[in-house]
Amino acid sequence: MSDSTILKVAVNVPLSRDFDYLPPASGPVPAVGCRVLVPFGRRQHIGMVTAHAYESVISAARIRRCSRVLDENAILSDPDLWLIRFASDYYHHPIGEVVSAALPALLRQGKPLHPTVERVAITDSGAQENIDMLAQRAPRQAELLEALIDAGGDGLDADLLTDTLPTWRRAAKRLGEKGLLSIFEVRAEDFDERLASEQSPDLTLNADQERALEILRASDQFGVFLLDGVTGSGKTEVYLQRVRNILEQGRQVLILVPEIGLTPQLVARLTDRLGIEPALLHSGLSNNARLAAWRAARSGAARLVVGTRSAIFTPLNKPGLIIVDEEHDHSFKQQEGLRYSARDLAIARAKRLDIPVILGSATPTLEMLQHCRNGTYEHIILPARAGEAKPPVMRLIDTVRSPATDGISEPLAEAIQKHLHDGGQILLFLNRRGFAPTLICSNCGHIAGCDRCDSRLTVHARSRQLQCHHCGACRPLREQCDECGETVKPLGEGTERLEESLRTRFPDVAISRIDSDSTQQKGAMHEALESATLGHANILVGTQMLSKGHHFPNLSLVGIVNADQGLFGTDFRSAERMAQSIIQVAGRAGRESRPGEVLIQTAFPENEFWSTLIEGGYSQIADDALAEREITRWPPFTRLALLRSAAHQKADAHRFLDVARRHLAAEANEALRILGPVDAPMARKAGRYRAQLLLQSSDRSTLHRALRILRPMLEADPSARKVRWSIDVDPGELF
Numbered sequence: 046m047s048d049s050t051i052l053k054v055a056v057n058v059p060l061s062r063d064f065d066y067l068p069p070a071s072g073p074v075p076a077v078g079c080r081v082l083v084p085f086g087r088r089q090h091i092g093m094v095t096a097h098a099y100e101s102v103i104s105a106a107r108i109r110r111c112s113r114v115l116d117e118n119a120i121l122s123d124p125d126l127w128l129i130r131f132a133s134d135y136y137h138h139p140i141g142e143v144v145s146a147a148l149p150a151l152l153r154q155g156k157p158l159h160p161t162v163e164r165v166a167i168t169d170s171g172a173q174e175n176i177d178m179l180a181q182r183a184p185r186q187a188e189l190l191e192a193l194i195d196a197g198g199d200g201l202d203a204d205l206l207t208d209t210l211p212t213w214r215r216a217a218k219r220l221g222e223k224g225l226l227s228i229f230e231v232r233a234e235d236f237d238e239r240l241a242s243e244q245s246p247d248l249t250l251n252a253d254q255e256r257a258l259e260i261l262r263a264s265d266q267f268g269v270f271l272l273d274g275v276t277g278s279g280k281t282e283v284y285l286q287r288v289r290n291i292l293e294q295g296r297q298v299l300i301l302v303p304e305i306g307l308t309p310q311l312v313a314r315l316t317d318r319l320g321i322e323p324a325l326l327h328s329g330l331s332n333n334a335r336l337a338a339w340r341a342a343r344s345g346a347a348r349l350v351v352g353t354r355s356a357i358f359t360p361l362n363k364p365g366l367i368i369v370d371e372e373h374d375h376s377f378k379q380q381e382g383l384r385y386s387a388r389d390l391a392i393a394r395a396k397r398l399d400i401p402v403i404l405g406s407a408t409p410t411l412e413m414l415q416h417c418r419n420g421t422y423e424h425i426i427l428p429a430r431a432g433e434a435k436p437p438v439m440r441l442i443d444t445v446r447s448p449a450t451d452g453i454s455e456p457l458a459e460a461i462q463k464h465l466h467d468g469g470q471i472l473l474f475l476n477r478r479g480f481a482p483t484l485i486c487s488n489c490g491h492i493a494g495c496d497r498c499d500s501r502l503t504v505h506a507r508s509r510q511l512q513c514h515h516c517g518a519c520r521p522l523r524e525q526c527d528e529c530g531e532t533v534k535p536l537g538e539g540t541e542r543l544e545e546s547l548r549t550r551f552p553d554v555a556i557s558r559i560d561s562d563s564t565q566q567k568g569a570m571h572e573a574l575e576s577a578t579l580g581h582a583n584i585l586v587g588t589q590m591l592s593k594g595h596h597f598p599n600l601s602l603v604g605i606v607n608a609d610q611g612l613f614g615t616d617f618r619s620a621e622r623m624a625q626s627i628i629q630v631a632g633r634a635g636r637e638s639r640p641g642e643v644l645i646q647t648a649f650p651e652n653e654f655w656s657t658l659i660e661g662g663y664s665q666i667a668d669d670a671l672a673e674r675e676i677t678r679w680p681p682f683t684r685l686a687l688l689r690s691a692a693h694q695k696a697d698a699h700r701f702l703d704v705a706r707r708h709l710a711a712e713a714n715e716a717l718r719i720l721g722p723v724d725a726p727m728a729r730k731a732g733r734y735r736a737q738l739l740l741q742s743s744d745r746s747t748l749h750r751a752l753r754i755l756r757p758m759l760e761a762d763p764s765a766r767k768v769r770w771s772i773d774v775d776p777g778e779l780f
């Protein structure tokens with residue numbers, strides 16, 4: 046009986062349940078996967094129908110009707126909704142918020158799947174208007190009119206106009222009244238799969254690559270394949286050829302990449318080799334472009350889809366393969382709201398769809414390696430660089446014996462000189478932006494700190510500012526100490542200082558700094574990378590941004606300026622993270638014919654970490670770390686969830702966690718350890734006190750049962766009102 050259908054609706058509110066509604070009084074019952082407008086409290090909310098039911102706990106008299114159905118047909122299919130529900134269950138996050146994270150912005154806002162866009166165009170009489178005369182009276186109007194004349198009959202997209210002439214609407218109003226322009230709506234453009242004019246032939250694979258491809262080709266069903274190959278071993282080449290097979294079967298491929306801004310090279314390579322331009326999904330797109338790509342993935346019009354983290358939720362019409370490139374990268378884990386790992390969701394989704402998933406990395410996470418040891422995932426190793434390239438040679442520079450001045454020791458300076466002389470390119474890696482991480486008074490020793498965080502302020506010399514890199518607070522840089530009035534001096538170095546010192550040492554050399562400060566402007570990143578690739582810059586100075594996946598053909602020397610930051614890290618993942626970051630950046634050296642050299646400045650050359658890394662490589666570090674974690678019972682041998690709270694009063698942050706701990710008391714046993722509450726490693730951030738409670742379990746189901754009990758209790762507890770809190774399942778870092 047359709048008139049008794051109850052709609053289970055996911056509404057974007059922070060409560061862990063569906064809400065029951067009746068369909069609208071007239072019209073068809075919205076299908077599962079349609080958006081609806083529903084009354085919620087005193088407001089109207091957009092919700093997603095996740096199921097139909099025939100009874101409700103709400104009495105017939107109290108159940109409300111949804112106000113309107115927003116989609117004629119379901120925009121999400123059963124497997125799409127399955128993934129949303131899975132993410133909601135696994136991360137213990139309200140389903141309405143998961144739906145919201147999964148949809149492109151325009152759909153989240155209730156816009157139609159195929160929206161119209163506003164365009165502005167000149168009219169015939171507008172084209173006759175005397176611009177010069179108009180410019181004298183009304184320069185803004187003249188400017189707009191001129192832009193529209195240039196654009197011709199189709200006019201301009203209103204959003205684009207807003208980017209170039211932010212106040213155009215006021216001018217347009219006057220011009221419209223005079224009949225000189227018209228504003229109208231047209232259907233938003235569809236994604237248009239462009240074909241490359243030429244397609245490069247496949248490379249002849251080497252024996253290791255052949256074997257890898259063969260294993261991958263053997264399975265069109267679910268399986269997790271960890272493609273573990275040293276940097277430059279030709280992983281990309283292998284999956285390019287696998288992607289071609291899948292496309293030839295008429296199925297789609299989804300490739301997840303860490304940060305799209307950092308991977309234009311991959312996109313260019315895909316286009317060049319597969320002959321089609323992928324549909325892109327990332328935060329740098331306009332809302333319309335993003336929705337167009339989403340629609341094309343959903344309809345199957347886009348065969349190849351490349352996107353960042355949230356693209357894992359993109360519907361696919363005929364999915365055939367998912368690839369997670371640089372599986373180890375932290376950016377696959379979202380650090381706020383729905384704290385999901387796109388890699389882990391990729392595996393879950395592939396299983397549900399019964400398709401293979403390939404994880405690629407030169408430095409795989411211990412979690413994935415352990416799965417390979419257990420035999421649940423397949424480990425495919427590419428042990429050597431492809432083609433002619435040799436592995437880079439790594440050496441340590443002892444900064445106790447050869448101290449660094451402004452970041453650079455004599456041996457490093459000499460090596461830079463030598464490589465410059467030989468026509469090589471140099472990359473200096475320092476994972477700290479700004480001029481100096483500390484400002485200290487030479488008289489009283491006072492250190493400039495953030496008022497809102499437990500942190501030091503970073504000196505930014507060029508913009509003459511002191512910045513907090515944790516909360517964004519900013520204040521002018523002064524020459525005198527706030528406490529005693531004596532002269533202050535910047536201590537330590539960031540990329541800005543390093544760049545300056547290099548310019549002094551090598552005045553005639555082209556130096557390019559690449560970090561989030563130098564690439565703030567739109568397109569700056571792309572430009573800097575292109576110029577680096579073409580070899581216009583001889584020395585590159587940069588942060589983590591420079592270490593990811595880039596291919597600089599001429600790069601022969603990598604200098605790691607300060608390797609000691611992670612050596613004594615407190616997080617259980619410190620060694621793994623540090624090895625990953627060093628191997629990744631070292632992997633930029635010597636990728637073509639020039640042999641690569643890697644110099645690492647450290648004050649602790651005797652530390653065992655170095656001999657392990659240099660002699661045994663990443664795999665030895667990983668083996669040792671796994672052995673240690675097995676003994677100390679850290680992941681992947683146990684499972685973690687972190688309950689975080691933050692409040693203006695420290696006591697509130699702790700009280701909330703005490704409540705949580707009490708709720709869990711009945712659950713705690715040998716299989717579930719509860720540690721804390723304790724202050725977070727950075728106890729105060731952006732004016733809030735932060736505390737945490739760690740749940741650790743030897744098996745997943747115990748942990749999840751506890752969280753399932755905990756979440757609704759916390760949602761209802763009065764102590765929650767004074768805090769911001771979150772549950773982080775499989776946390777990346779313990780702070």
Ligand code: ADP
Nearest residue numbers: 248249250251276277278279280281282431432
């Ligand atoms: P990875 O993804 O493992 O870093 P790539 O696939 O980017 O490696 O390959 C590194 C370099 O080696 C690229 O310049 C690529 O063109 C080249 N290459 C890869 N496979 C081969 C091969 N079989 N023969 C010759 N060159 C290759």
Ligand code: ZN
Nearest residue numbers: 495498513516
């Ligand atoms: Zn701060």
